[in-house]
Amino acid sequence: MSVLVRLRPATRLPRxxxxxxxxxxxxxxxxxxxxxxAPYDPxxxxxxxxxxxxxxxHPFGTDNFGRDVLSRIIFAYRIDMQIAIFATVFAxxxxxxxxxxxxxxxxxxxxxxxxxxxxxxxxxxxxLVIAIVSVLGPGLVNMYIAVSVVGxxxxxxxxxxxxxxxxxxxxxxxxxxxGYTHFRIIFRHLLPNAITPAVVYWMTDMALAILLGxxxxxxxxxxxxxxxxxxxxxxxxxxxxxxxxxxxVFPGFAIVTTGLGFSxxxxxxxxxxxxxx
Amino acid sequence: MTDIILSAQNVSKEFLFPHSILARIRGEPPRAVHxxxxxxxxxxxxxxxxxxxxxxxxxxxxxxxxVRLHETDGGRIMFEGAxxxxxxxxxxxxxxxxxxxxxxxxxxxxxxxxxxxxxxxEALRVHRMRPAAQIDARIAELLDLVRLSPDAANRYPxxxxxxxxxxxxxxxxxxxxPEVLVAxxxxxxxxxxxxxxxxxxxxxxxxRLHLTVVFVAHDLRLVRHISHRVAVMYxxxxxxxxxxxxxxxxxxxxxxxxxxxAAPEVNPTRRTRTVAARGELPSPINLPSxxxxxxxxxxxxxxxxxxxxxxxxxxxxxxxxxHLDTFDPTVTKDTK
Numbered sequence: 001m002s003v004l005v006r007l008r009p010a011t012r013l014p015r016x017x018x019x020x021x022x023x024x025x026x027x028x029x030x031x032x033x034x035x036x037x038a039p040y041d042p043x044x045x046x047x048x049x050x051x052x053x054x055x056x057x058h059p060f061g062t063d064n065f066g067r068d069v070l071s072r073i074i075f076a077y078r079i080d081m082q083i084a085i086f087a088t089v090f091a092x093x094x095x096x097x098x099x100x101x102x103x104x105x106x107x108x109x110x111x112x113x114x115x116x117x118x119x120x121x122x123x124x125x126x127x128l129v130i131a132i133v134s135v136l137g138p139g140l141v142n143m144y145i146a147v148s149v150v151g152x153x154x155x156x157x158x159x160x161x162x163x164x165x166x167x168x169x170x171x172x173x174x175x176x177x178x179g180y181t182h183f184r185i186i187f188r189h190l191l192p193n194a195i196t197p198a199v200v201y202w203m204t205d206m207a208l209a210i211l212l213g214x215x216x217x218x219x220x221x222x223x224x225x226x227x228x229x230x231x232x233x234x235x236x237x238x239x240x241x242x243x244x245x246x247x248x249v250f251p252g253f254a255i256v257t258t259g260l261g262f263s264x265x266x267x268x269x270x271x272x273x274x275x276x277x
Numbered sequence: 278m279t280d281i282i283l284s285a286q287n288v289s290k291e292f293l294f295p296h297s298i299l300a301r302i303r304g305e306p307p308r309a310v311h312x313x314x315x316x317x318x319x320x321x322x323x324x325x326x327x328x329x330x331x332x333x334x335x336x337x338x339x340x341x342x343x344v345r346l347h348e349t350d351g352g353r354i355m356f357e358g359a360x361x362x363x364x365x366x367x368x369x370x371x372x373x374x375x376x377x378x379x380x381x382x383x384x385x386x387x388x389x390x391x392x393x394x395x396x397x398x399e400a401l402r403v404h405r406m407r408p409a410a411q412i413d414a415r416i417a418e419l420l421d422l423v424r425l426s427p428d429a430a431n432r433y434p435x436x437x438x439x440x441x442x443x444x445x446x447x448x449x450x451x452x453x454x455p456e457v458l459v460a461x462x463x464x465x466x467x468x469x470x471x472x473x474x475x476x477x478x479x480x481x482x483x484x485r486l487h488l489t490v491v492f493v494a495h496d497l498r499l500v501r502h503i504s505h506r507v508a509v510m511y512x513x514x515x516x517x518x519x520x521x522x523x524x525x526x527x528x529x530x531x532x533x534x535x536x537x538x539a540a541p542e543v544n545p546t547r548r549t550r551t552v553a554a555r556g557e558l559p560s561p562i563n564l565p566s567x568x569x570x571x572x573x574x575x576x577x578x579x580x581x582x583x584x585x586x587x588x589x590x591x592x593x594x595x596x597x598x599x600h601l602d603t604f605d606p607t608v609t610k611d612t613k
Binding site for chain 2: 169170171173174175176177178179180184188189192193
């Protein structure tokens with residue numbers, strides 16, 4: 001049973017989709033084959049070349065351990081793209097499915113669900129994630145768990161609201177009048193028409209997850225040194241900001257471009273998935 | 278009398294307003310819209326029954342109750358002599374295969390993300406109407422039946438006009454080979470030129486497939502054109518039910534009379550300015566006592582305000598719910 005939305009052959013792909021797709025495609029290639037692009041070993045220290053400014057040998061300079069900043073940024077794609085995907089994919093899947101069921105059921109189940117969601121949203125997101133990570137211990141896997149535990153509520157709320165709109169339309173009644181099961185009506189008929197906002201939010205959320213992963217890395221709760229991760233790199237470089245700005249600023253650019261790529265992809269998908277009347 | 282295939286017996290349906298905590302503390306009773314108030318009517322096999330009434334009289338609610346889209350709050354829906362009001366699961370699916378519905382709005386009644394082929398093959402598969410190998414052939418047959426070209430199968434609903442979509446809706450309903458078709462305002466969303474096309478198609482299909490049709494509409498001329506019998510509804514009750522020609526020639530209920538006189542005459546020399554019923558439709562939340570029509574009826578007597586009239590015979594297969602035995606159709610509230 002296909003839950004996924006069927007893409008119609010569009011006459012012309014929207015520009016944001018092309019641009020976003022190109023950026024994210026490039027990011028994924030870097031994440032899969034970093035050794036093909038990185039000029040140096042990202043972990044290799046060189047004590048005669050500490051905090052060197054950008055040059056032909058080190059285009060983005062070196063950090064306070066003499067590691068090549070460009071190579072570290074390239075190897076960090078692997079971790080940061082992982083964060084973007086694993087920190088959101090469970091929240092998206094679980095939140096969307098639960099939201100669909102709750103939105104369809106309505107009534108008291110929905111009221112109860114609303115209170116649970118409100119309770120979770122009341123906590124500041126970052127504080128809650130930090131609390132969970134400190135219970136589970138620092139590290140990437142625990143960070144994925146913490147973000148998923150909190151993140152699903154947004155998807156569930158978006159999908160529930162959209163399903164509530166869709167279930168009142170005649171095509172849903174037509175399914176009921178055909179004697180179709182609730183399961184079939186929810187997943188075959190309503191969800192493909194209700195999932196678009198959740199998919200678009202997912203793309204934005206991936207960009208947010210990278211920022212969150214970087215924040216946690218900065219705080220020492222995400223990726224652990226000496227692994228290369230943008231947030232960790234920025235944190236490491238901050239003490240040398242006035243004399244060696246390059247070890248913080250270039251990882252920052254990597255975060256910005258990747259975030260931009262996901263946002264553009266989200267905008268493009270919204271245009272492609274828009275229901276035609 | 279001919280075989281009764283589907284009937285409503287004293288069916289009622291309420292839609293409750295949200296009952297706030299404050300109202301509960303104050304001890305106020307929950308408020309509700311009384312959409313159906315004891316509707317009784319029989320539908321004979323092979324006939325077309327037109328259901329007419331003004332907006333908000335419960336026509337659509339009744340249609341939805343007949344196909345079990347709404348649960349009834351009271352009374353029974355009978356299909357071939359068996360109570361179907363509480364069927365669940367496979368039994369309900371079987372009932373729905375035999376009693377299908379066509380919806381009013383051609384723009385929201387088709388899933389925008391499914392091609393016509395997917396819509397039809399889903400119905401055929403779920404109800405196991407054909408073995409998998411014959412499904413494509415059957416889809417072509419159904420499209421031919423509703424006069425759509427075979428290449429329509431691979432297109433999405435947004436590629437069709439309103440009339441074409443309504444024909445896809447008919448094909449979907451017919452795919453499961455039902456015996457009863459409930460059409461809720463089948464053509465009211467369509468242009469007049471397309472209306473005739475779709476209605477004639479329905480009539481032709483009814484003849485070919487021996488369907489029983491319940492045709493819910495507010496357009497009296499249309500109902501007169503296609504129905505064998507007409508049921509007139511007012512505030513969630515059937516006030517009159519009889520053969521089309523009799524209803525239109527000499528109505529036995531003042532409301533029917535008012536409704537017929539409200540329809541503009543095509544011939545301008547026969548138009549009148551007299552008003553057969555005055556005032557607004559009473560609120561379905563607080564229903565009038567006695568006869569529901571007494572607040573607007575030019576013939577209302579004291580008895581009408583206290584005693585609810587029941588449907589009684591005024592001729593062969595012709596019933597009306599009125600205390601009057603005869604009334605003068607030219608009397609209006611002004612002249613009284």
